[in-house]
Amino acid sequence: MLPDQDGQGWLLERRHVEALLALDSHPSLWALTMEQEDRYEGSAQKQDEREREQASRTLERIGEDEADRRAAAAADLHDGPTPDDPYALELQECPVCDYEAFSSDDGDELGMRVGTGECLVCHYRRSPAIANAIARQMEWERCWERD
Numbered sequence: 001m002l003p004d005q006d007g008q009g010w011l012l013e014r015r016h017v018e019a020l021l022a023l024d025s026h027p028s029l030w031a032l033t034m035e036q037e038d039r040y041e042g043s044a045q046k047q048d049e050r051e052r053e054q055a056s057r058t059l060e061r062i063g064e065d066e067a068d069r070r071a072a073a074a075a076d077l078h079d080g081p082t083p084d085d086p087y088a089l090e091l092q093e094c095p096v097c098d099y100e101a102f103s104s105d106d107g108d109e110l111g112m113r114v115g116t117g118e119c120l121v122c123h124y125r126r127s128p129a130i131a132n133a134i135a136r137q138m139e140w141e142r143c144w145e146r147d
């Protein structure tokens with residue numbers, strides 16, 4: 001971070017931050033946006049953990065029969081690709097309950113087909129920040145494998 005004169009750090013006002021971001025094309029300041037991004041992703045990850053915990057509890061509460069019933073109904077509730085909307089995502093496997101019941105409203109920004117939306121069985125919700133983080137990871141792994 002920034003130099004520290006009195007042990008408390010400097011209090012940055014918004015205009016300072018904006019001025020620094022304006023200078024961000026300078027390589028030594030790249031770290032600034034990276035740190036911002038890390039913090040944003042960190043809180044999204046925490047939120048995602050809470051979502052997963054809550055979804056696991058929902059899954060326990062409803063029991064296996066009800067989960068099966070919801071999974072069977074999911075296909076009718078989900079709007080997959082249509083001629084009008086050919087890029088809509090099919091139901092995906094939910095990372096919490098493993099049913100093919102994750103209903104995406106939209107996909108990640110890289111077009112890796114990682115959905116954001118809600119599972120129709122356990123109600124796990126995946127935020128755009130998490131979908132984008134997963135997509136970036138997939139993209140990174142793909143590059144890694146190519147080398």
Ligand SMILES: [Zn+2]
Nearest residue numbers: 094097119122
């Ligand atoms: Zn689920």
